[in-house]
Amino acid sequence: MTPLDDAVVLVRAVRGLYDGDAAALGVLDELDRRLHEPLRVAIAGIVKAGKSTLLNALLGERIAPTDAGECTRVVTWYRYADTPSITLHPREGQPRRLPVRRVHGQLALDLAGLPPEDIDRIDIGWPSRVLRSVILIDTPGIASLSRDVSARSAAFLAPDDAPSSADAIVYLLRHLHPSDVRFLEAFRDTAAGASRTVNAVAVLSRADEIGSGRIDSLLSAGKVALRYERDGGLASLALGVIPVAGLLAEGARTLREAEFAAFRELAALDRADREGLLTSADRFVRPSDVVTLGEQERRDLLARFGIYGVRLATSLVRAGATDSSELADRLVQHSGLQDLSGFIQRQFESRATTLKVRGVLDTLERLLRGTPRDGSTPILAGIERIQATAHSLRELSVLSQARVTGLPLPAAEAADAVRIIGGDGTAPAARLALSVGADDAEVRARVALELDRWRATSQSPLTERAAREVCRVVIRSLEEVASEVGGAGGDGPAADVVLAGGPGDGGGEGAHHQGEQHQSGLGGEDLTQQHASVPATHQL
Numbered sequence: 001m002t003p004l005d006d007a008v009v010l011v012r013a014v015r016g017l018y019d020g021d022a023a024a025l026g027v028l029d030e031l032d033r034r035l036h037e038p039l040r041v042a043i044a045g046i047v048k049a050g051k052s053t054l055l056n057a058l059l060g061e062r063i064a065p066t067d068a069g070e071c072t073r074v075v076t077w078y079r080y081a082d083t084p085s086i087t088l089h090p091r092e093g094q095p096r097r098l099p100v101r102r103v104h105g106q107l108a109l110d111l112a113g114l115p116p117e118d119i120d121r122i123d124i125g126w127p128s129r130v131l132r133s134v135i136l137i138d139t140p141g142i143a144s145l146s147r148d149v150s151a152r153s154a155a156f157l158a159p160d161d162a163p164s165s166a167d168a169i170v171y172l173l174r175h176l177h178p179s180d181v182r183f184l185e186a187f188r189d190t191a192a193g194a195s196r197t198v199n200a201v202a203v204l205s206r207a208d209e210i211g212s213g214r215i216d217s218l219l220s221a222g223k224v225a226l227r228y229e230r231d232g233g234l235a236s237l238a239l240g241v242i243p244v245a246g247l248l249a250e251g252a253r254t255l256r257e258a259e260f261a262a263f264r265e266l267a268a269l270d271r272a273d274r275e276g277l278l279t280s281a282d283r284f285v286r287p288s289d290v291v292t293l294g295e296q297e298r299r300d301l302l303a304r305f306g307i308y309g310v311r312l313a314t315s316l317v318r319a320g321a322t323d324s325s326e327l328a329d330r331l332v333q334h335s336g337l338q339d340l341s342g343f344i345q346r347q348f349e350s351r352a353t354t355l356k357v358r359g360v361l362d363t364l365e366r367l368l369r370g371t372p373r374d375g376s377t378p379i380l381a382g383i384e385r386i387q388a389t390a391h392s393l394r395e396l397s398v399l400s401q402a403r404v405t406g407l408p409l410p411a412a413e414a415a416d417a418v419r420i421i422g423g424d425g426t427a428p429a430a431r432l433a434l435s436v437g438a439d440d441a442e443v444r445a446r447v448a449l450e451l452d453r454w455r456a457t458s459q460s461p462l463t464e465r466a467a468r469e470v471c472r473v474v475i476r477s478l479e480e481v482a483s484e485v486g487g488a489g490g491d492g493p494a495a496d497v498v499l500a501g502g503p504g505d506g507g508g509e510g511a512h513h514q515g516e517q518h519q520s521g522l523g524g525e526d527l528t529q530q531h532a533s534v535p536a537t538h539q540l
Protein backbone atom coordinates (compact mmCIF):
# COMPACT_ATOMS: atom_id res chain seq x y z
CA MET A 1 0.00 0.00 0.00
CA THR A 2 1.15 3.50 -0.75
CA PRO A 3 0.80 6.34 1.80
CA LEU A 4 -2.19 7.47 -0.27
CA ASP A 5 -3.95 4.13 0.23
CA ASP A 6 -3.03 4.26 3.90
CA ALA A 7 -4.53 7.73 4.25
CA VAL A 8 -7.75 6.66 2.50
CA VAL A 9 -8.04 3.73 4.92
CA LEU A 10 -7.46 6.00 7.90
CA VAL A 11 -10.08 8.54 6.79
CA ARG A 12 -12.60 5.69 6.47
CA ALA A 13 -11.67 4.34 9.88
CA VAL A 14 -12.16 7.78 11.45
CA ARG A 15 -15.62 8.09 9.86
CA GLY A 16 -16.73 5.19 12.01
CA LEU A 17 -15.88 7.19 15.14
CA TYR A 18 -17.88 10.28 14.22
CA ASP A 19 -21.16 8.72 13.18
CA GLY A 20 -23.92 11.32 13.56
CA ASP A 21 -21.52 14.28 13.92
CA ALA A 22 -22.39 16.25 10.78
CA ALA A 23 -19.56 18.78 11.13
CA ALA A 24 -16.89 16.11 11.54
CA LEU A 25 -18.33 14.03 8.70
CA GLY A 26 -18.23 17.14 6.49
CA VAL A 27 -14.51 17.53 7.25
CA LEU A 28 -13.90 13.84 6.52
CA ASP A 29 -15.80 13.98 3.21
CA GLU A 30 -13.62 16.91 2.25
CA LEU A 31 -10.46 15.00 3.19
CA ASP A 32 -11.53 11.99 1.17
CA ARG A 33 -12.19 14.23 -1.80
CA ARG A 34 -8.83 15.93 -1.37
CA LEU A 35 -7.03 12.60 -1.50
CA HIS A 36 -8.66 11.78 -4.82
CA GLU A 37 -8.18 15.19 -6.42
CA PRO A 38 -5.17 16.76 -8.10
CA LEU A 39 -2.74 18.84 -6.04
CA ARG A 40 -4.06 22.20 -4.85
CA VAL A 41 -1.71 25.05 -5.67
CA ALA A 42 -2.72 28.46 -4.31
CA ILE A 43 -1.54 31.70 -5.89
CA ALA A 44 -1.16 34.36 -3.22
CA GLY A 45 0.47 37.71 -2.66
CA ILE A 46 -0.17 41.37 -2.06
CA VAL A 47 -2.95 43.18 -3.81
CA LYS A 48 -2.38 43.74 -7.56
CA ALA A 49 0.76 41.61 -7.53
CA GLY A 50 -0.45 40.03 -10.77
CA LYS A 51 -1.93 36.82 -9.32
CA SER A 52 -4.90 36.46 -11.66
CA THR A 53 -2.77 37.39 -14.68
CA LEU A 54 -0.25 34.71 -13.76
CA LEU A 55 -3.01 32.15 -13.25
CA ASN A 56 -4.24 32.89 -16.77
CA ALA A 57 -0.72 32.55 -18.10
CA LEU A 58 -0.39 29.12 -16.47
CA LEU A 59 -3.74 28.06 -17.93
CA GLY A 60 -2.93 29.51 -21.35
CA GLU A 61 -6.33 31.19 -21.40
CA ARG A 62 -7.68 34.50 -20.19
CA ILE A 63 -10.31 33.24 -17.78
CA ALA A 64 -9.61 34.75 -14.38
CA PRO A 65 -10.79 38.36 -14.17
CA THR A 66 -7.84 40.74 -13.81
CA ASP A 67 -7.99 44.32 -12.62
CA ALA A 68 -11.35 43.26 -11.31
CA GLY A 69 -13.67 44.63 -8.67
CA GLU A 70 -15.57 42.59 -6.11
CA CYS A 71 -14.83 39.10 -7.39
CA THR A 72 -11.13 39.58 -6.81
CA ARG A 73 -11.94 39.62 -3.11
CA VAL A 74 -13.15 36.03 -3.02
CA VAL A 75 -11.08 32.83 -3.00
CA THR A 76 -11.68 31.24 -6.42
CA TRP A 77 -10.90 27.62 -7.29
CA TYR A 78 -10.18 26.49 -10.85
CA ARG A 79 -10.55 22.76 -11.33
CA TYR A 80 -10.95 20.49 -14.31
CA ALA A 81 -14.47 19.86 -15.69
CA ASP A 82 -15.65 18.65 -19.08
CA THR A 83 -17.87 21.70 -19.47
CA PRO A 84 -17.50 25.18 -17.99
CA SER A 85 -19.39 25.84 -14.76
CA ILE A 86 -19.37 28.39 -11.96
CA THR A 87 -20.60 27.54 -8.47
CA LEU A 88 -20.80 30.06 -5.67
CA HIS A 89 -20.53 28.68 -2.14
CA PRO A 90 -22.03 31.09 0.38
CA ARG A 91 -20.89 30.79 4.00
CA GLU A 92 -24.45 29.94 4.91
CA GLY A 93 -26.93 28.09 2.74
CA GLN A 94 -26.75 26.00 -0.37
CA PRO A 95 -24.22 26.44 -3.21
CA ARG A 96 -25.61 28.24 -6.27
CA ARG A 97 -24.81 27.71 -9.93
CA LEU A 98 -24.06 30.96 -11.77
CA PRO A 99 -24.32 31.52 -15.52
CA VAL A 100 -21.02 31.27 -17.43
CA ARG A 101 -20.57 34.64 -19.12
CA ARG A 102 -17.43 36.10 -20.64
CA VAL A 103 -16.64 39.78 -21.08
CA HIS A 104 -13.64 40.52 -23.33
CA GLY A 105 -12.69 36.87 -22.95
CA GLN A 106 -12.51 36.87 -19.15
CA LEU A 107 -15.20 35.31 -16.98
CA ALA A 108 -17.72 37.70 -15.56
CA LEU A 109 -18.02 36.60 -11.95
CA ASP A 110 -20.93 38.33 -10.32
CA LEU A 111 -21.54 37.53 -6.71
CA ALA A 112 -25.31 37.06 -6.97
CA GLY A 113 -25.85 40.17 -4.85
CA LEU A 114 -23.91 38.78 -1.88
CA PRO A 115 -21.17 40.82 -0.18
CA PRO A 116 -17.75 39.13 -0.56
CA GLU A 117 -17.53 38.47 3.17
CA ASP A 118 -20.61 36.23 2.98
CA ILE A 119 -18.98 34.01 0.37
CA ASP A 120 -16.80 31.07 1.25
CA ARG A 121 -15.47 30.49 -2.25
CA ILE A 122 -16.28 30.33 -5.94
CA ASP A 123 -15.62 27.07 -7.75
CA ILE A 124 -14.90 27.22 -11.46
CA GLY A 125 -14.97 24.05 -13.53
CA TRP A 126 -13.05 24.46 -16.78
CA PRO A 127 -12.03 22.09 -19.58
CA SER A 128 -8.34 22.99 -19.45
CA ARG A 129 -5.73 20.26 -19.81
CA VAL A 130 -3.52 21.97 -17.24
CA LEU A 131 -6.22 21.50 -14.62
CA ARG A 132 -6.20 17.74 -15.02
CA SER A 133 -3.07 17.58 -12.90
CA VAL A 134 -3.43 20.59 -10.64
CA ILE A 135 -6.16 22.67 -9.02
CA LEU A 136 -5.25 26.37 -9.13
CA ILE A 137 -6.62 28.64 -6.43
CA ASP A 138 -6.71 32.41 -6.91
CA THR A 139 -6.68 34.24 -3.60
CA PRO A 140 -7.53 37.83 -2.66
CA GLY A 141 -4.59 40.22 -2.31
CA ILE A 142 -3.15 40.29 1.18
CA ALA A 143 -1.91 43.45 2.92
CA SER A 144 -4.59 45.24 1.02
CA LEU A 145 -6.28 48.38 2.21
CA SER A 146 -9.19 46.30 3.30
CA ARG A 147 -8.18 44.25 6.30
CA ASP A 148 -11.16 41.98 5.69
CA VAL A 149 -9.82 40.92 2.32
CA SER A 150 -6.41 40.14 3.80
CA ALA A 151 -8.09 38.26 6.58
CA ARG A 152 -10.00 36.11 4.10
CA SER A 153 -6.82 35.08 2.33
CA ALA A 154 -5.04 34.45 5.60
CA ALA A 155 -7.97 32.43 6.92
CA PHE A 156 -7.85 30.27 3.83
CA LEU A 157 -4.11 29.84 3.45
CA ALA A 158 -2.89 30.02 7.00
CA PRO A 159 -5.82 29.43 9.31
CA ASP A 160 -5.23 29.66 13.07
CA ASP A 161 -7.17 26.57 13.98
CA ALA A 162 -6.63 24.16 11.09
CA PRO A 163 -4.02 23.18 8.53
CA SER A 164 -4.10 25.03 5.23
CA SER A 165 -6.51 23.85 2.55
CA ALA A 166 -3.80 24.39 -0.05
CA ASP A 167 -1.11 21.76 -0.62
CA ALA A 168 1.40 24.22 -2.04
CA ILE A 169 1.67 27.94 -2.55
CA VAL A 170 3.07 30.22 -5.24
CA TYR A 171 3.65 33.51 -3.47
CA LEU A 172 3.95 36.64 -5.62
CA LEU A 173 5.93 39.58 -4.35
CA ARG A 174 7.05 42.76 -6.03
CA HIS A 175 9.40 44.38 -3.54
CA LEU A 176 10.14 42.31 -0.52
CA HIS A 177 7.96 43.74 2.21
CA PRO A 178 7.80 42.70 5.88
CA SER A 179 4.19 41.63 5.35
CA ASP A 180 5.36 39.16 2.69
CA VAL A 181 7.72 37.55 5.17
CA ARG A 182 5.07 37.51 7.90
CA PHE A 183 2.61 35.84 5.58
CA LEU A 184 5.03 33.17 4.46
CA GLU A 185 5.95 32.50 8.08
CA ALA A 186 2.27 32.02 8.91
CA PHE A 187 1.84 29.63 5.97
CA ARG A 188 4.94 27.71 6.97
CA ASP A 189 3.69 27.31 10.49
CA THR A 190 0.42 25.76 9.34
CA ALA A 191 2.15 22.77 7.88
CA ALA A 192 3.11 21.44 11.27
CA GLY A 193 6.40 19.59 11.23
CA ALA A 194 6.67 17.40 8.23
CA SER A 195 6.99 19.62 5.23
CA ARG A 196 7.53 23.19 6.35
CA THR A 197 8.86 25.38 3.55
CA VAL A 198 9.06 22.60 1.01
CA ASN A 199 5.74 23.59 -0.45
CA ALA A 200 6.21 27.31 -1.05
CA VAL A 201 7.90 29.10 -3.92
CA ALA A 202 8.17 32.87 -4.32
CA VAL A 203 7.72 34.68 -7.62
CA LEU A 204 9.23 38.09 -8.24
CA SER A 205 6.20 39.23 -10.17
CA ARG A 206 5.70 41.89 -12.83
CA ALA A 207 9.40 41.34 -13.46
CA ASP A 208 9.29 43.52 -16.60
CA GLU A 209 8.65 46.57 -14.43
CA ILE A 210 11.78 46.03 -12.36
CA GLY A 211 14.00 47.25 -15.17
CA SER A 212 11.37 49.84 -16.17
CA GLY A 213 10.39 47.80 -19.21
CA ARG A 214 13.85 47.98 -20.76
CA ILE A 215 14.74 45.08 -22.99
CA ASP A 216 17.12 43.72 -20.32
CA SER A 217 14.47 44.01 -17.58
CA LEU A 218 14.33 40.30 -16.92
CA LEU A 219 18.09 40.19 -16.37
CA SER A 220 17.78 42.89 -13.72
CA ALA A 221 14.86 41.02 -12.20
CA GLY A 222 16.95 37.84 -12.10
CA LYS A 223 19.60 39.65 -10.05
CA VAL A 224 17.05 41.05 -7.62
CA ALA A 225 15.43 37.61 -7.27
CA LEU A 226 18.79 36.06 -6.45
CA ARG A 227 19.43 38.70 -3.81
CA TYR A 228 16.04 38.07 -2.18
CA GLU A 229 16.66 34.36 -2.30
CA ARG A 230 19.95 34.69 -0.49
CA ASP A 231 19.62 37.67 1.82
CA GLY A 232 16.00 38.54 2.14
CA GLY A 233 15.01 36.22 4.95
CA LEU A 234 13.17 34.17 2.37
CA ALA A 235 15.62 31.29 2.25
CA SER A 236 13.93 29.38 5.03
CA LEU A 237 10.43 30.25 3.83
CA ALA A 238 10.39 29.47 0.13
CA LEU A 239 12.22 27.02 -2.09
CA GLY A 240 13.31 29.77 -4.44
CA VAL A 241 12.49 33.15 -5.96
CA ILE A 242 11.64 33.05 -9.66
CA PRO A 243 11.25 36.24 -11.72
CA VAL A 244 8.21 36.12 -14.01
CA ALA A 245 6.68 38.69 -16.33
CA GLY A 246 3.14 37.36 -16.01
CA LEU A 247 1.47 39.86 -18.31
CA LEU A 248 3.88 39.05 -21.11
CA ALA A 249 3.32 35.33 -20.54
CA GLU A 250 -0.44 35.71 -20.56
CA GLY A 251 -0.34 37.82 -23.72
CA ALA A 252 2.01 35.37 -25.42
CA ARG A 253 -0.06 32.31 -24.60
CA THR A 254 -3.20 33.96 -25.96
CA LEU A 255 -1.54 35.85 -28.84
CA ARG A 256 -3.93 36.79 -31.65
CA GLU A 257 -3.13 37.03 -35.35
CA ALA A 258 -4.04 40.74 -35.38
CA GLU A 259 -1.52 41.36 -32.62
CA PHE A 260 1.18 39.52 -34.53
CA ALA A 261 0.39 41.67 -37.57
CA ALA A 262 0.72 44.78 -35.41
CA PHE A 263 4.16 43.70 -34.16
CA ARG A 264 5.18 42.98 -37.75
CA GLU A 265 4.24 46.49 -38.72
CA LEU A 266 6.24 47.93 -35.82
CA ALA A 267 9.22 45.77 -36.72
CA ALA A 268 9.15 47.00 -40.32
CA LEU A 269 9.37 50.71 -39.37
CA ASP A 270 12.47 52.78 -39.96
CA ARG A 271 14.81 52.54 -37.07
CA ALA A 272 14.29 56.19 -36.06
CA ASP A 273 10.49 55.93 -36.23
CA ARG A 274 10.45 52.64 -34.36
CA GLU A 275 12.76 53.80 -31.61
CA GLY A 276 10.84 57.06 -31.32
CA LEU A 277 7.53 55.24 -30.90
CA LEU A 278 8.90 52.73 -28.42
CA THR A 279 10.71 55.30 -26.26
CA SER A 280 8.11 55.07 -23.51
CA ALA A 281 4.59 53.83 -22.82
CA ASP A 282 3.33 57.44 -23.03
CA ARG A 283 4.97 58.05 -26.33
CA PHE A 284 3.69 54.75 -27.75
CA VAL A 285 0.04 55.77 -27.37
CA ARG A 286 0.40 59.37 -28.54
CA PRO A 287 -1.03 60.35 -31.92
CA SER A 288 1.39 59.29 -34.66
CA ASP A 289 1.30 59.05 -38.41
CA VAL A 290 4.22 56.66 -38.85
CA VAL A 291 1.99 53.61 -38.27
CA THR A 292 -1.44 52.57 -39.47
CA LEU A 293 -2.23 51.29 -35.96
CA GLY A 294 -4.71 53.63 -34.31
CA GLU A 295 -4.27 54.98 -30.78
CA GLN A 296 -6.80 52.54 -29.34
CA GLU A 297 -5.05 49.57 -30.97
CA ARG A 298 -1.75 50.69 -29.48
CA ARG A 299 -3.40 51.18 -26.10
CA ASP A 300 -4.76 47.64 -26.30
CA LEU A 301 -1.32 46.26 -27.18
CA LEU A 302 0.12 48.05 -24.19
CA ALA A 303 -2.57 46.68 -21.87
CA ARG A 304 -2.00 43.15 -23.14
CA PHE A 305 1.82 43.08 -23.20
CA GLY A 306 3.18 46.11 -21.32
CA ILE A 307 5.83 48.32 -22.94
CA TYR A 308 8.42 45.61 -22.30
CA GLY A 309 6.33 43.06 -24.18
CA VAL A 310 5.76 45.42 -27.10
CA ARG A 311 9.49 46.18 -27.36
CA LEU A 312 10.45 42.54 -27.02
CA ALA A 313 7.89 41.27 -29.54
CA THR A 314 8.99 43.88 -32.05
CA SER A 315 12.62 42.94 -31.70
CA LEU A 316 11.85 39.19 -31.89
CA VAL A 317 9.97 39.71 -35.16
CA ARG A 318 12.98 41.66 -36.44
CA ALA A 319 15.20 38.80 -35.33
CA GLY A 320 13.23 36.34 -37.44
CA ALA A 321 10.02 35.18 -35.70
CA THR A 322 7.96 34.58 -38.80
CA ASP A 323 4.53 33.64 -37.52
CA SER A 324 2.36 34.11 -34.45
CA SER A 325 3.08 30.70 -33.02
CA GLU A 326 6.86 31.15 -33.24
CA LEU A 327 6.60 34.61 -31.71
CA ALA A 328 4.38 33.28 -28.90
CA ASP A 329 6.88 30.55 -28.07
CA ARG A 330 9.76 32.99 -27.93
CA LEU A 331 7.86 35.46 -25.79
CA VAL A 332 6.95 32.69 -23.35
CA GLN A 333 10.62 31.72 -23.16
CA HIS A 334 11.53 35.28 -22.23
CA SER A 335 8.76 35.64 -19.65
CA GLY A 336 10.12 33.25 -17.03
CA LEU A 337 6.85 31.29 -17.10
CA GLN A 338 8.55 28.05 -18.07
CA ASP A 339 10.95 28.36 -15.17
CA LEU A 340 8.00 28.65 -12.84
CA SER A 341 5.87 25.91 -14.36
CA GLY A 342 8.87 23.58 -14.54
CA PHE A 343 9.53 24.32 -10.89
CA ILE A 344 5.92 23.61 -9.91
CA GLN A 345 6.09 20.37 -11.84
CA ARG A 346 9.41 19.23 -10.38
CA GLN A 347 8.92 20.29 -6.81
CA PHE A 348 5.19 20.16 -6.21
CA GLU A 349 3.42 17.97 -8.74
CA SER A 350 6.01 15.22 -8.57
CA ARG A 351 5.33 15.09 -4.82
CA ALA A 352 1.59 15.56 -5.15
CA THR A 353 0.66 12.47 -3.18
CA THR A 354 3.09 13.22 -0.40
CA LEU A 355 1.96 16.82 -0.01
CA LYS A 356 -1.70 15.82 -0.03
CA VAL A 357 -1.23 12.99 2.45
CA ARG A 358 0.70 15.28 4.75
CA GLY A 359 -2.11 17.86 4.72
CA VAL A 360 -4.79 15.23 5.27
CA LEU A 361 -2.95 13.56 8.16
CA ASP A 362 -2.51 16.97 9.83
CA THR A 363 -6.24 17.62 9.65
CA LEU A 364 -7.14 14.12 10.86
CA GLU A 365 -4.83 14.47 13.79
CA ARG A 366 -6.33 17.80 14.77
CA LEU A 367 -9.84 16.39 14.58
CA LEU A 368 -8.94 13.37 16.71
CA ARG A 369 -7.15 15.43 19.31
CA GLY A 370 -9.66 18.31 19.32
CA THR A 371 -12.77 16.11 19.58
CA PRO A 372 -11.52 12.77 20.91
CA ARG A 373 -13.69 9.66 20.65
CA ASP A 374 -13.36 6.12 21.95
CA GLY A 375 -11.08 4.35 19.53
CA SER A 376 -9.00 7.46 18.63
CA THR A 377 -5.78 6.10 20.10
CA PRO A 378 -4.96 3.32 17.59
CA ILE A 379 -5.80 5.69 14.75
CA LEU A 380 -3.49 8.38 16.11
CA ALA A 381 -0.81 5.71 16.35
CA GLY A 382 -1.51 4.80 12.71
CA ILE A 383 -1.05 8.44 11.69
CA GLU A 384 2.22 8.63 13.52
CA ARG A 385 3.36 5.43 11.90
CA ILE A 386 2.71 6.73 8.38
CA GLN A 387 4.46 9.97 9.21
CA ALA A 388 7.45 8.12 10.57
CA THR A 389 7.76 5.41 7.97
CA ALA A 390 6.42 6.81 4.68
CA HIS A 391 9.69 7.56 3.07
CA SER A 392 8.47 10.43 0.90
CA LEU A 393 7.25 12.22 4.04
CA ARG A 394 10.62 11.71 5.67
CA GLU A 395 12.29 13.17 2.61
CA LEU A 396 10.14 16.27 2.92
CA SER A 397 10.94 16.54 6.56
CA VAL A 398 14.70 16.35 5.97
CA LEU A 399 14.47 18.84 3.09
CA SER A 400 12.70 21.18 5.40
CA GLN A 401 15.28 20.66 8.13
CA ALA A 402 17.99 21.44 5.57
CA ARG A 403 16.40 24.79 4.75
CA VAL A 404 15.50 25.85 8.25
CA THR A 405 18.40 24.69 10.41
CA GLY A 406 20.82 23.02 8.01
CA LEU A 407 21.82 19.35 8.10
CA PRO A 408 24.30 17.92 10.62
CA LEU A 409 26.81 17.12 7.84
CA PRO A 410 29.78 18.92 6.25
CA ALA A 411 28.57 21.44 3.64
CA ALA A 412 29.46 19.44 0.53
CA GLU A 413 27.86 16.26 1.88
CA ALA A 414 24.79 18.17 3.03
CA ALA A 415 24.33 19.55 -0.49
CA ASP A 416 24.63 16.05 -1.96
CA ALA A 417 22.18 14.68 0.59
CA VAL A 418 19.63 17.37 -0.28
CA ARG A 419 19.95 16.55 -3.96
CA ILE A 420 19.57 12.79 -3.42
CA ILE A 421 16.46 13.18 -1.31
CA GLY A 422 14.89 15.23 -4.07
CA GLY A 423 15.85 18.87 -3.45
CA ASP A 424 16.26 19.46 -7.20
CA GLY A 425 13.35 17.24 -8.20
CA THR A 426 12.40 13.61 -7.71
CA ALA A 427 13.47 12.17 -11.08
CA PRO A 428 16.42 9.74 -10.75
CA ALA A 429 18.67 11.92 -12.95
CA ALA A 430 18.01 14.98 -10.78
CA ARG A 431 18.70 13.05 -7.60
CA LEU A 432 21.98 11.67 -8.95
CA ALA A 433 23.21 14.78 -10.81
CA LEU A 434 23.14 12.89 -14.10
CA SER A 435 22.11 14.37 -17.41
CA VAL A 436 18.41 14.10 -18.18
CA GLY A 437 18.95 11.45 -20.85
CA ALA A 438 20.98 9.12 -18.58
CA ASP A 439 20.07 5.47 -19.16
CA ASP A 440 19.28 2.85 -16.54
CA ALA A 441 22.80 1.43 -16.59
CA GLU A 442 24.28 4.84 -15.74
CA VAL A 443 21.71 5.34 -13.01
CA ARG A 444 22.47 1.90 -11.54
CA ALA A 445 26.21 2.53 -11.60
CA ARG A 446 25.85 5.89 -9.87
CA VAL A 447 23.43 4.51 -7.29
CA ALA A 448 25.88 1.73 -6.43
CA LEU A 449 28.67 4.26 -5.92
CA GLU A 450 26.53 6.53 -3.81
CA LEU A 451 25.19 3.65 -1.73
CA ASP A 452 28.74 2.55 -0.89
CA ARG A 453 29.65 6.06 0.09
CA TRP A 454 26.58 6.77 2.26
CA ARG A 455 26.65 3.36 3.93
CA ALA A 456 30.28 3.93 4.83
CA THR A 457 29.47 7.34 6.29
CA SER A 458 26.52 5.98 8.18
CA GLN A 459 28.56 3.15 9.70
CA SER A 460 31.60 5.21 10.54
CA PRO A 461 32.14 5.55 14.28
CA LEU A 462 32.90 9.22 13.66
CA THR A 463 29.39 9.91 12.42
CA GLU A 464 27.07 11.37 15.03
CA ARG A 465 23.62 9.99 15.63
CA ALA A 466 21.75 12.93 14.03
CA ALA A 467 23.93 12.68 10.92
CA ARG A 468 23.38 8.94 10.81
CA GLU A 469 19.63 9.50 10.65
CA VAL A 470 20.05 11.76 7.63
CA CYS A 471 22.29 9.11 6.06
CA ARG A 472 19.55 6.54 6.54
CA VAL A 473 17.03 8.69 4.67
CA VAL A 474 19.56 9.26 1.87
CA ILE A 475 20.27 5.53 1.65
CA ARG A 476 16.56 4.75 1.51
CA SER A 477 16.10 7.28 -1.33
CA LEU A 478 18.94 5.63 -3.23
CA GLU A 479 17.41 2.20 -2.67
CA GLU A 480 14.13 3.41 -4.07
CA VAL A 481 15.84 4.81 -7.16
CA ALA A 482 17.56 1.41 -7.51
CA SER A 483 14.24 -0.38 -7.33
CA GLU A 484 12.80 1.97 -9.97
CA VAL A 485 15.50 1.06 -12.46
CA GLY A 486 15.53 -2.58 -11.45
CA GLY A 487 18.97 -2.52 -9.89
CA ALA A 488 20.41 -4.08 -6.80
CA GLY A 489 20.22 -2.26 -3.53
CA GLY A 490 16.48 -1.70 -3.20
CA ASP A 491 14.25 -4.12 -1.44
CA GLY A 492 11.41 -3.03 -3.66
CA PRO A 493 7.91 -2.02 -2.74
CA ALA A 494 6.54 -3.48 0.42
CA ALA A 495 3.28 -2.96 2.21
CA ASP A 496 2.87 -0.26 4.81
CA VAL A 497 0.86 -1.51 7.69
CA VAL A 498 -1.38 1.24 8.93
CA LEU A 499 -3.34 0.11 11.90
CA ALA A 500 -1.86 -3.23 12.74
CA GLY A 501 1.65 -2.11 13.59
CA GLY A 502 4.13 -0.74 11.06
CA PRO A 503 7.45 -1.96 9.78
CA GLY A 504 10.63 -1.06 11.53
CA ASP A 505 12.78 1.85 10.56
CA GLY A 506 13.66 2.16 6.96
CA GLY A 507 12.72 -1.24 5.66
CA GLY A 508 9.14 -1.27 4.67
CA GLU A 509 7.94 1.80 2.79
CA GLY A 510 6.16 1.48 -0.46
CA ALA A 511 8.08 2.70 -3.47
CA HIS A 512 5.93 5.74 -4.06
CA HIS A 513 8.19 7.56 -6.43
CA GLN A 514 6.75 5.66 -9.34
CA GLY A 515 3.26 6.44 -8.15
CA GLU A 516 4.08 10.11 -8.04
CA GLN A 517 5.50 10.51 -11.50
CA HIS A 518 2.66 11.60 -13.66
CA GLN A 519 2.10 13.70 -16.69
CA SER A 520 1.99 17.33 -15.87
CA GLY A 521 -0.02 19.96 -17.57
CA LEU A 522 2.42 22.59 -16.36
CA GLY A 523 5.73 21.14 -17.55
CA GLY A 524 7.81 23.53 -19.61
CA GLU A 525 7.40 21.74 -22.93
CA ASP A 526 3.67 21.57 -22.58
CA LEU A 527 3.41 25.33 -22.52
CA THR A 528 4.60 25.71 -26.04
CA GLN A 529 2.67 22.71 -27.32
CA GLN A 530 -0.46 24.09 -25.79
CA HIS A 531 -0.19 27.30 -27.68
CA ALA A 532 -1.48 25.55 -30.78
CA SER A 533 -4.87 25.18 -29.14
CA VAL A 534 -5.05 28.71 -27.77
CA PRO A 535 -6.96 30.46 -30.54
CA ALA A 536 -9.67 27.78 -30.49
CA THR A 537 -10.20 27.74 -26.75
CA HIS A 538 -9.99 31.46 -26.65
CA GLN A 539 -13.16 31.72 -28.72
CA LEU A 540 -15.16 29.95 -26.01
Ligand SMILES: Nc1nc2c(ncn2[C@@H]2O[C@H](COP(=O)(O)OP(=O)(O)OP(=O)(O)O)[C@@H](O)[C@H]2O)c(=O)[nH]1
Pocket (backbone or CB within 6 Å): 046, 047, 048, 049, 050, 051, 052, 053, 054, 065, 066, 067, 068, 072, 139, 140, 141, 142, 205, 206, 207, 208, 209, 244, 245, 246, 247, 248, 303, 306
Ligand atom coordinates in the same frame (compact mmCIF):
# COMPACT_ATOMS: atom_id res chain seq x y z
N1 LIG B 1 3.68 45.35 -16.50
C1 LIG B 1 3.04 44.32 -15.95
N2 LIG B 1 1.80 44.46 -15.48
C2 LIG B 1 1.19 43.40 -14.93
C3 LIG B 1 1.83 42.13 -14.84
N3 LIG B 1 0.98 41.26 -14.25
C4 LIG B 1 -0.15 41.95 -13.99
N4 LIG B 1 -0.03 43.23 -14.40
C5 LIG B 1 -1.04 44.28 -14.31
O1 LIG B 1 -1.31 44.51 -12.93
C6 LIG B 1 -2.69 44.76 -12.73
C7 LIG B 1 -3.22 43.79 -11.69
O2 LIG B 1 -3.14 42.47 -12.21
P1 LIG B 1 -4.01 41.29 -11.59
O3 LIG B 1 -3.59 40.05 -12.27
O4 LIG B 1 -5.45 41.63 -11.58
O5 LIG B 1 -3.43 41.30 -10.11
P2 LIG B 1 -4.00 40.52 -8.83
O6 LIG B 1 -2.85 40.24 -7.96
O7 LIG B 1 -4.85 39.39 -9.26
O8 LIG B 1 -4.90 41.66 -8.17
P3 LIG B 1 -5.95 41.49 -6.95
O9 LIG B 1 -6.64 40.18 -7.16
O10 LIG B 1 -6.88 42.64 -7.12
O11 LIG B 1 -5.14 41.56 -5.71
C8 LIG B 1 -3.35 44.60 -14.09
O12 LIG B 1 -3.49 45.88 -14.65
C9 LIG B 1 -2.36 43.80 -14.88
O13 LIG B 1 -2.42 44.07 -16.26
C10 LIG B 1 3.16 42.01 -15.36
O14 LIG B 1 3.80 40.94 -15.35
N5 LIG B 1 3.71 43.13 -15.90
Ligand SMILES: [Mg+2]
Pocket (backbone or CB within 6 Å): 051, 052, 053, 065, 066, 067, 072, 138
Ligand atom coordinates in the same frame (compact mmCIF):
# COMPACT_ATOMS: atom_id res chain seq x y z
MG1 LIG C 1 -6.82 38.90 -8.77
